[in-house]
Every structure is written in C-alpha cells, then in structure tokens.
Amino acid sequence: MIARKKILTDEMVAKIESLAPRYPNRRALTLPALHVVYAELRHVPLEAVVEIAELLGLAPAEVQDTLSFYQFFPQEKPCGQVRAFVCRSVSCALRGGDQLLEHLCHANGIEPYGTTPDGRLTIEPAECLGACDFAPCILANDDLLASMTPEAAQAELEKPRGRAT
Amino acid sequence: MPSFKPVLLEAVGVPDGHTLASYVARGGYAPVAKTLGEKQPADVVEMVKSSGLRGRGGAGFSTGLKWTFLPKDHPGPIYLCVNADESEPGTFNNRILMEDDPHQVIEGIILSSYATRASTAYLYLRYEYPKSWQRLQAAIDEAYAAGWLGKNIKGSSFSLDVYLHRGAAAYICGEETGLIESLEGKRAWPRIKPPFPAIEGLFRKPTVVNNVETMACVAQIARRGVEWFKSIGVPADPNNPRDPGSYGPKLYCLSGHVERPGCYEAPLGITARQLIEEHGGGVWKGRRAKAVIPGGISMGLMTESELDTPLDFAGPGKVGCLGLGTAAVVVIDDQTSIVDFLHNSCRFFAHESCGQCTPCREGTSWSLRMLERIKAGKGRLKDLDILQEIGNTMGMMPGSTICGLADGAAWPIKNAIKKFRGEFEDYIKRTNPSGWMVTEPVPALQIVGAH
Numbered sequence: 169m170i171a172r173k174k175i176l177t178d179e180m181v182a183k184i185e186s187l188a189p190r191y192p193n194r195r196a197l198t199l200p201a202l203h204v205v206y207a208e209l210r211h212v213p214l215e216a217v218v219e220i221a222e223l224l225g226l227a228p229a230e231v232q233d234t235l236s237f238y239q240f241f242p243q244e245k246p247c248g249q250v251r252a253f254v255c256r257s258v259s260c261a262l263r264g265g266d267q268l269l270e271h272l273c274h275a276n277g278i279e280p281y282g283t284t285p286d287g288r289l290t291i292e293p294a295e296c297l298g299a300c301d302f303a304p305c306i307l308a309n310d311d312l313l314a315s316m317t318p319e320a321a322q323a324e325l326e327k328p329r330g331r332a333t
Numbered sequence: 334m335p336s337f338k339p340v341l342l343e344a345v346g347v348p349d350g351h352t353l354a355s356y357v358a359r360g361g362y363a364p365v366a367k368t369l370g371e372k373q374p375a376d377v378v379e380m381v382k383s384s385g386l387r388g389r390g391g392a393g394f395s396t397g398l399k400w401t402f403l404p405k406d407h408p409g410p411i412y413l414c415v416n417a418d419e420s421e422p423g424t425f426n427n428r429i430l431m432e433d434d435p436h437q438v439i440e441g442i443i444l445s446s447y448a449t450r451a452s453t454a455y456l457y458l459r460y461e462y463p464k465s466w467q468r469l470q471a472a473i474d475e476a477y478a479a480g481w482l483g484k485n486i487k488g489s490s491f492s493l494d495v496y497l498h499r500g501a502a503a504y505i506c507g508e509e510t511g512l513i514e515s516l517e518g519k520r521a522w523p524r525i526k527p528p529f530p531a532i533e534g535l536f537r538k539p540t541v542v543n544n545v546e547t548m549a550c551v552a553q554i555a556r557r558g559v560e561w562f563k564s565i566g567v568p569a570d571p572n573n574p575r576d577p578g579s580y581g582p583k584l585y586c587l588s589g590h591v592e593r594p595g596c597y598e599a600p601l602g603i604t605a606r607q608l609i610e611e612h613g614g615g616v617w618k619g620r621r622a623k624a625v626i627p628g629g630i631s632m633g634l635m636t637e638s639e640l641d642t643p644l645d646f647a648g649p650g651k652v653g654c655l656g657l658g659t660a661a662v663v664v665i666d667d668q669t670s671i672v673d674f675l676h677n678s679c680r681f682f683a684h685e686s687c688g689q690c691t692p693c694r695e696g697t698s699w700s701l702r703m704l705e706r707i708k709a710g711k712g713r714l715k716d717l718d719i720l721q722e723i724g725n726t727m728g729m730m731p732g733s734t735i736c737g738l739a740d741g742a743a744w745p746i747k748n749a750i751k752k753f754r755g756e757f758e759d760y761i762k763r764t765n766p767s768g769w770m771v772t773e774p775v776p777a778l779q780i781v782g783a784h
Contacts, residue, residue: 190496192410192536198518203499230519237520237687238501240460253461257422258630259588259663261677295504295681296422297461300588300661301595310463333463 175216180204181223194224198234202241207332210246217243248283250329253294253307254321260297260304268304269293271318272325289325337565339598340557340582341549344434351468353475356436362481364555365443369489377448377555384554384562385569385580389426390416390507390544391629391658392737393646395577396551400449402531403539412540413446413454414516414530415548418500418507420459421629422681423661426584427545429596431458431465434549435472439495441548443481444555446493449541454495456545457512460502469497504685508736509542510534511687522689523736546584553582566601567645579645583660587613590620590666602648606640608662620666624753628658630678631741633748634665653751655744671753672760675745676704682742693739696727700746702777707757710764715772717757720746 184201191197201220205212212235221228235241254269269280272291276284283290299305302314306321309332313324343359344350356362368377382397403411415438419427430438442454458466473495476482484492503521505511510524513535534540554562562581569578579601585608588594592614599608605625609615616622624634627642627649635642639652646657665674683701688694700723703716724747727733728740750757762769 190494193517195518196516196536199499199501199515202501224518234518234520238503240501240503256677257681258626258674258677259423259594261673262589262663262665262669294461294502295684296420296424298419298425298428298459300423300425300586300663303588303594307461307463312464333466 174219175209175213176205176219176223177208180208184220184223195226195230197224198226198231202231202235206241210249210251211242211244213243245283246287248290249288249331250308250325251290251292251332252325253292253297255295255297255299255303255305255307256293257296259300263303265304268306268316268318268321272321275318275322276325337582337598337600340553341430341437341546341584342433342596342598344437345429350433351435351472353436353472353479356434356440360556361436361440361552364552365440365481366487368444368447368555369487369491374448374450377444380559381445381448381551381554384559385578386547386550386554386562387577387579387646388544389546389550389583389659391421391631391656393657396543396547399531399543400445400541402529403449403541404532407450407539409450410453410536410538411449411451412535412538413442413449413451414509414512414535414540414542415442415454415456415545416507416509416512416542417456417458417462417465417545418504418512419462419545419659420504420507420685421631421659421661423586423588423626423629423663424659425586425588425661426596426659428462428465429584430545430549431462432468435465435469436476437549437552438469438545439472439476439481440555441550441552442495443486443493444551445541445543445548447491451541452492452494454493455498455516455535456495457498457500457506457516459500459506466497466499473497503687504681505687505736505738508738511736512542513540520687522687523738525735550581567643567647570647576647579647579657583644585612585644586659586661587664588661589626589663590617590622590669591615591664592617602643602645604641604643605635605662608644609640609664613664616664616666618666620668622664623667623669624665624671624674624749626661626663626665627654628656629661629741630663630681630745631737632656632658633744634674634752636752653748655740670760671749671756672704672707675749676701676708678745678749679704679742682738686738686742690734690736690739692727692733693742696723696739697742699723699777700742706775706778707761707764709778711768711775711778712761712765713769713771713775714758714761716761717750717754721750724750 306313511521515521530540566580570576597612633654679701682697686697724743
C-alpha cells in the first residue's frame with residue numbers, strides 16, 4: 169500500500185491545533201483552518217478539505233459547504249503570488265474603480281478572476297474594501313494601494329510584494 | 334455651535350497612538366480599574382442604558398437595553414461578539430478605530446464583557462483589513478502582558494479572553510446571526526429570530542453582538558460620564574414617546590465626489606450639507622451634488638434638496654431613506670448617471686445575497702439583470718414598475734425574508750426610481766427609441782460579473 173501524500177503539513181496542523189482552545193467545539197476551527205491552508209498554498213484543494221474534515225471530526229461535505237459559501241478560497245489551482253482585489257463598490261466606482269479594473273486586466277492580458285500565465289498576479293473585482301477615503305483602491309496581499317490611477321496601480325502591481333498573512 | 338473636539342478619534346495623528354503606552358497616557362484603562370474595583374456589572378449596564386447609547390452598527394438599537402435581554406443568573410458561558418465585519422459600501426469608521434486606537438476598542442470590550450458577564454469575547458474581523466488584524470493582535474498581546482486581559486484582571490475576580498476571528502469576504506457576516514453561524518464554522522446564513530442571540534446565540538449560549546464603534550463609545554462613557562455623552566447629539570423628541578434620542582459623538586465616513594473624503598467625528602445630528610461643506614471641502618470640482626447616500630448604500634438616496642436633513646437616527650427616515658445606517662455619506666455629483674448608480678447598487682446586492690431566502694436571492698439577481706438590460710439600451714418604461722415591485726416585496730419589512738439584507742437592496746431601488754424617475758425615463762426613451770413602450774415580456778440578457 170502506498171501512503172498518500174498529505175496536503176496538510178505538520179506545521180499547518182500544529183497551527184490549527186494551537187487555536188483549538190479558543191473554541192468550545194472543533195467545527196468553529198473550520199474558517200481558521202481554511203485560512204491556515206490558504207495562507208500557505210494560496211488555494212485549498214479538495215484533498216485538503218478532506219484532511220481538514222478528518223482533523224476536525226467533520227464530514228468533508230460540511231467543510232466544503234462552508235468553503236464554497238464564501239467564494240474566497242480558490243480550489244482548482246493557487247491564485248497568483250499577488251492577489252489583487254480591485255474595489256468596484258459605490259465610492260470607488262464613483263472615482264473610476266470599474267475603469268481601473270478594466271485597465272489592469274487589459275494591461276496584464278487576463279480576465280477578471282484570472283491569473284497571469286507566470287502565476288504572479290491574480291486580479292479580482294471586490295466589493296467594498298472599507299477604504300473609501302482612498303478611492304479607488306486595491307488590496308494587494310496585505311497592502312492597501314490607495315487613491316490609484318490606472319498607471320500607478322500597474323506600477324504597484326509589478327513590484328515585489330510580501331505574501332498575505 | 335460650540336467647537337466640537339473629537340474623542341473617538343483622539344488618537345488619529347498622534348505618534349504611536351495605537352500603542353498601550355499612548356492609550357494609558359491619554360487616560361485609557363483607568364475606568365476599567367475603577368469599574369472592576371468599585372462597580373457591579375449591573376452598574377455598568379445601568380450606566381450604558383442611561384447614557385442613551387444606541388448601537389453604531391446600523392440598526393441603532395439601545396445597547397444597554399440589548400444587554401438586559403440576557404437571561405438573569407445564567408450559569409454561563411455568555412459570549413460577546415464584536416462585529417468588525419464592516420462591509421457596508423462607503424463605511425470605514427471601524428477600520429480607523431481598529432488601526433489607530435485599538436486599545437480604545439479593547440477597553441470597551443472589557444467593560445462590555447464585565448457588564449454582560451461574558452468571559453470570552455470574539456472579535457469577528459473582515460478579511461479585507463490586514464492592518465487592523467495586525468494592530469489588534471499586537472494590542473491584545475500588549476493588554477494581556479499588562480494584565481488588562483486574562484485571568485483575574487488586576488486582582489479582581491473577573492477574567493476575560495479576547496480572540497480575533499477572521500472572516501472570508503462575505504457581506505452577510507455583518508448580520509449578527511450570520512456572523513454567529515460563520516463563527517461556528519458554517520455558511521453565514523442568518524437565523525430566524527426568535528430566539529434572539531441574547532437567549533440562544535453563539536454555540537447556543539446567550540450572546541451579545543455589538544459593533545466596534547459601540548465598544549469605543551462604551552469606553553468613552555466610562556471615562557467621561559453619562560452626562561458628557563448626553564450633552565452631545567439630539568435629545569429625544571418629547572412629542573414622540575418612541576424616539577429614544579440620538580446621543581453622543583458619531584463617526585461619519587465621507588466619500589465619493591467630495592474634495593476631502595475621510596472619517597469625521599461630529600455630534601449626532603449634523604446635516605449632510607454641513608458634513609460635505611465644513612468637513613469635506615464641498616462637492617469636488619466645484620460641482621453640485623445630485624444625490625447623497627446618508628448611511629451606507631442600503632439606506633437609499635437623498636436628493637440635493639434634502640441635504641439639510643440631520644443625520645441622527647430619526648433624520649434620514651423622514652425623507653424616505655431607510656435610516657442612519659452606518660452614517661457613511663457618499664456624495665454623487667450632478668455629472669453622474671443615476672442609472673449607473675443603481676446598476677452598481679444592484680450588482681453589489683446580487684453578489685452579496687446569501688441565497689437563503691428566495692425573494693432576496695431572485696429579487697437581487699433579477700434587479701441586476703434588468704439594470705444590465707436598461708444599460709444595454711433595451712430598457713422599457715414597464716421595467717421601472719417591475720423594479721419598484723421587486724423593491725416593495727423583498728425584505729423583512731414586507732415580511733418575505735429572514736434578515737434585512739433585502740431591505741437594504743430594496744431601498745436604493747425604491748428611492749432612486751421614486752426620486753429620479755424622470756432621469757430613468759429619459760434614459761430609457763433615449764437609448765431604446767423603438768422599444769421603450771413595449772410591455773410584453775422580453776428575454777433577459779446574458780450577464781457576466783455578478784459573481
């Protein structure tokens with residue numbers, strides 16, 4: 169019998185377990201566990217869902233149900249090293265948010281929600297990022313790109329950037 | 334009007350204002366020591382109740398009264414959930430508080446937990462606020478190290494743990510029972526009430542859900558007193574026994590077409606015009622406002638002639654808006670198409686409807702499809718009546734949904750079409766000269782981008 173290679177590393181399991189005392193049951197660890205895996209792998213493949221379910225004593229369908237609700241954790245393949253959320257809600261839209269998104273997709277040759285072929289950049293439309301005082305804005309990994317023009321945004325997205333926490 | 338000194342925002346612009354040392358130097362945490370040493374939980378409830386503090390998250394319910402709904406002599410645990418899922422378009426006041434003065438929020442959490450006898454507080458933070466996450470975690474670590482959190486706080490019998498819990502970019506998690514479901518590890522489908530969270534909430538235990546700014550207000554009331562809080566804002570209307578008044582300072586978020594967007598603290602009851610002119614430097618580029626959102630997109634629209642409406646809890650409702658909401662004021666200038674505005678609003682709600690209740694799931698989705706068709710030059714005047722019908726039939730108020738998301742989706746539709754019907758009709762007639770009068774059903778367009 170060939171041992172199946174685990175997706176969740178010992179480090180990931182330890183990180184998830186370290187949060188367990190905070191909650192009276194293990195199901196509440198679902199979102200934290202998804203975040204732990206996503207932060208490492210930039211996606212949460214189905215195999216990881218099964219392993220998280222095993223770890224938490226849940227059915228895989230329960231974890232998958234929660235995961236799919238948020239439409240936040242990619243499953244098929246990792247998102248780009250930089251995941252850029254371009255705000256399209258009202259305050260940003262009034263200051264050119266939709267045009268900003270269109271420009272960036274065009275400049276990088278991808279559709280919204282797409283990733284560049286080199287795996288470096290994913291561009292996604294986002295609802296209100298809560299930085300309307302800096303509209304139009306982008307959240308690129310952990311960095312808020314404030315009051316962007318299309319040109320400035322493209323230059324920002326070409327810079328190297330720390331990974332999301 | 335006497336000049337008003339910001340209190341909730343006093344740390345903004347202060348070097349290292351987010352640190353424990355700065356907060357203590359400004360008088361922070363002294364009220365906690367005093368409260369734990371001298372007061373009973375019931376005293377704190379009474380203090381907050383008599384201050385007239387109403388929740389800052391959007392619904393404006395009396396905070397102290399909410400606390401009294403908890404069962405008496407419950408063996409515990411009782412939970413406090415702090416709602417930091419701030420996602421209402423136009424709103425960022427909680428972000429400013431958490432980034433620039435996280436200890437003010439934590440002090441409010443300690444006092445509120447003491448009042449409600451909660452020994453665990455979860456702060457549910459939206460994913461999009463990584464800086465808030467870092468600042469809050471650092472502040473919580475500092476508070477533990479200094480003995481303001483943890484076991485037997487400052488030698489008292491009161492213990493409290495505060496945990497950050499991170500969301501995953503869903504608007505519905507700001508609805509208090511959606512937040513609870515999400516925290517429990519499930520999809521964030523709001524619960525049917527009753528039972529209200531105070532009776533059966535997080536992990537089926539009595540739970541209070543309060544907003545971040547509400548927590549900051551509790552800290553300030555403890556520091557400065559009930560009389561101070563009640564001296565600010567709009568007193569209760571003596572002719573309306575159901576009006577509890579609008580007391581205290583409020584953080585107004587100003588954005589859109591203004592010269593100086595930002596978060597401004599003002600007494601409850603400032604008018605939209607004052608806010609735009611005195612704080613925001615006026616409508617940008619010397620233009621005029623066509624419409625203004627009074628408190629987040631869910632609240633609907635005020636016209637230019639309605640801008641002298643006071644932004645207290647009762648004000649926006651008097652001009653047909655849903656309410657004060659999050660007090661996020663978004664200015665739309667006279668060069669902007671109201672059709673584009675409504676399309677944006679419908680797209681937001683179609684994306685964020687959780688899908689649990691059919692009237693909301695279908696109503697938000699079809700209103701977006703209709704706006705797409707209108708924008709594609711295939712609108713008909715009849716569409717405006719159908720949109721109105723959707724607006725009138727989805728939501729808690731008509732009684733067709735579990736939570737208020739659909740009311741928030743309905744209000745921009747209702748307000749925009751009622752207050753700007755002429756512009757919609759002109760647009761439809763101009764862009765669809767041969768078909769605007771058709772009343773037979775027409776097929777929807779294929780749309781992309783709602784999800």
